[in-house]
Amino acid sequence: MGGHHARHGADDSAPMRWLAVAVIVPIAIATLAAMVWLWPSEGVARTAQESGGEQFNGRVLSAETTACPEGQPVGERCGTLRVRLGEGSDGEVVETPLPTGPGAPPITEGEDVVVLRFDTPEGGEYAVVDHQRARPLVLLGIAFTLALVAFGRWRGLSALAGLGVTFALLVYFVVPAIVGGESPLLVAIVGSAAIMLTVLYLTHGFTLSTTVAVLGTLISLTLTGVLSAVTVSALHLTGMTDDLSTSVGLSLEINMEGLLLAGIVIGSLGVLDDVTVTQAATVTELAHANPAYGFRDLYRAASRVGRSHIASVVNTIVLAYAGSSLPLLILIVSSDNSLGGALTDQVIAQEIARSAVATLGLVAAVPITTLLAALTQKRVQELVPSGATGEG
Numbered sequence: 001m002g003g004h005h006a007r008h009g010a011d012d013s014a015p016m017r018w019l020a021v022a023v024i025v026p027i028a029i030a031t032l033a034a035m036v037w038l039w040p041s042e043g044v045a046r047t048a049q050e051s052g053g054e055q056f057n058g059r060v061l062s063a064e065t066t067a068c069p070e071g072q073p074v075g076e077r078c079g080t081l082r083v084r085l086g087e088g089s090d091g092e093v094v095e096t097p098l099p100t101g102p103g104a105p106p107i108t109e110g111e112d113v114v115v116l117r118f119d120t121p122e123g124g125e126y127a128v129v130d131h132q133r134a135r136p137l138v139l140l141g142i143a144f145t146l147a148l149v150a151f152g153r154w155r156g157l158s159a160l161a162g163l164g165v166t167f168a169l170l171v172y173f174v175v176p177a178i179v180g181g182e183s184p185l186l187v188a189i190v191g192s193a194a195i196m197l198t199v200l201y202l203t204h205g206f207t208l209s210t211t212v213a214v215l216g217t218l219i220s221l222t223l224t225g226v227l228s229a230v231t232v233s234a235l236h237l238t239g240m241t242d243d244l245s246t247s248v249g250l251s252l253e254i255n256m257e258g259l260l261l262a263g264i265v266i267g268s269l270g271v272l273d274d275v276t277v278t279q280a281a282t283v284t285e286l287a288h289a290n291p292a293y294g295f296r297d298l299y300r301a302a303s304r305v306g307r308s309h310i311a312s313v314v315n316t317i318v319l320a321y322a323g324s325s326l327p328l329l330i331l332i333v334s335s336d337n338s339l340g341g342a343l344t345d346q347v348i349a350q351e352i353a354r355s356a357v358a359t360l361g362l363v364a365a366v367p368i369t370t371l372l373a374a375l376t377q378k379r380v381q382e383l384v385p386s387g388a389t390g391e392g
Contacts, residue, residue, distance in 0.1 A: 019379075020211040027218065028197055034190040035173060040180035054117045057132055058083040061093065063109050068100075076100050081107060081128055083115055096126045105131055155203070162199035169195050174266070178259065179252055188262035189225050192269045193218060200273060209280045212376055216276040216369030221269060224361030228264040231353050232257060237346060260350065268358045271313055275362055276369040279306050283373035287380070298374040306366035314359050322351075 065079035079098040085091040096115065099105055105128070107113060112132035118125050148156040174191040178184045196217050204210045232239075239256030240246045248254055282302045286293060293301070 020206070020208050024197070024211055024214065027193070027214075031190060031193045031197060034186075035194060038177050038182050038187055038190060039173065040176035040182070056085045056115045056117065057087070058085045058091070058094075058113055058115045058128075060107055060109050060111050060113055060128075063098065063107060065098065077106075083113060083126070083128065085115060094126045096128050099128055105129075107131075158203050162203050165198045165202065166195050169198075170266075174262075178254060178262065181253075184255060184258035184262035185225055185229065185265065188265040189221065192221055192266055196221070196269065196273060200277065204277060208376060208380070209284045209373070210277070212283075212369065212373045213273065213276040213280040216280065216365055216372055217269070217273050219368050220272050220276065220361050220365035221265065223364050224268045224272070224357060225261065225265050227360055228261045228353075228357045231357050232261060235349055235353055237350050237353060239350075264354050264357055267354065268361050271317060271358065272361060272365055275306070275309060275313060275365050278309055279366055279369040280373045282306075283370060283377055287377040295374050295378050298377060299370055302370045302373065303366065306370060310362055310366055313362060317358050317362075318355050 061082040061084055063079065063081050065077055068076050068078035077098055078100060081096045081098055082093060083096055084093050094115070099107060105113075107128055113128045114130040114132060116127050116129050118127070145160060148160060150156070152159060169191055173194070174187055177187045177191075196214060200210055200214055200217070204213070237257065237260060239258075239260035248256070248259075279302055282305045283298050286298055286301050290297075
């Protein structure tokens with residue numbers, strides 16, 4: 001998110017506030033109506049979880065290792081764990097096999113673990129599937145909150161509130177609606193609009209500059225959705241590139257191509273609003289610094305700032321996607337495939353599509369938002385006397 005402070009003055013005058021309200025209220029009503037229409041029925045999101053077995057927390061009492069049978073990969077650990085389920089010393093003690101295979105968590109005595117119980121014809125069977133991470137995550141969250149509030153103060157608190165809104169909308173609307181069978185792309189655009197409307201005003205205040213950023217973000221986000229749909233269709237991407245995505249698509253009957261589009265849209269939102277807020281704030285500051293600037297002067301000066309911003313943000317996008325796909329990149333580099341063959345593979349082509357479409361949306365966001373902001377500032381100068389344009 002951009003971090004400009006709203007300037008009080010012309011853009012906070014009564015006529016401009018009413019103009020902002022007149023523009024944003026219909027968008028907010030349309031977004032709310034779309035959310036009500038797409039809202040998932042109760043219990044839809046629990047379908048997959050209920051079929052996966054009952055989950056318990058437990059503590060490992062002992063870990064006994066034994067020789068692995070023939071045919072097991074070298075380096076594997078085989079054996080039995082004794083785990084006490086629940087908290088305290090009164091829980092049931094069960095035996096589970098030591099987790100093996102790629103990605104299996106290394107388990108030792110005294111560790112807190114997550115245990116799954118599966119129903120079989122012979123009765124219930126237990127398996128340790130992961131470590132418990134609640135305590136370290138809580139400590140990390142506390143450190144994150146304290147650092148953000150200590151540095152950002154009220155801005156930090158508003159940013160935390162914005163994160164809460166984003167998380168709530170993703171968990172209680174976007175994901176359940178997609179699982180419930182709604183169009184992932186439509187859900188992503190509506191959910192992103194709701195996040196944007198709430199978070200931008202919560203973080204930056206109800207000013208004309210923020211309203212311009214909201215409009216620029218919404219237009220660019222819609223364009224990103226259209227571009228992603230065209231790109232995914234042209235490249236014949238299915239969204240099923242690994243075991244996890246295949247499992248999600250088959251077990252939950254989700255349109256994985258649509259889920260890929262939704263991921264591109266939601267992933268682009270965080271960078272888009274940063275660019276649009278910066279551009280709107282830049283035009284506002286330029287207009288206050290030099291009221292003699294005309295529309296062209298404002299547009300050209302702010303566009304120069306936007307070009308510099310885009311140059312750094314594009315690299316950020318590529319590095320973010322590269323970081324999330326680092327194991328895949330290592331596998332490709334270490335293989336004997338040609339570079340051309342590797343790049344056209346669906347797995348790599350999907351990441352290239354994500355980066356390219358997000359970049360195109362960002363590039364479009366700069367002129368769109370700058371144009372809206374420059375037009376708005378000239379309208380401000382016409383409505384408000386020059387003496388009222390200073391800081392309050």
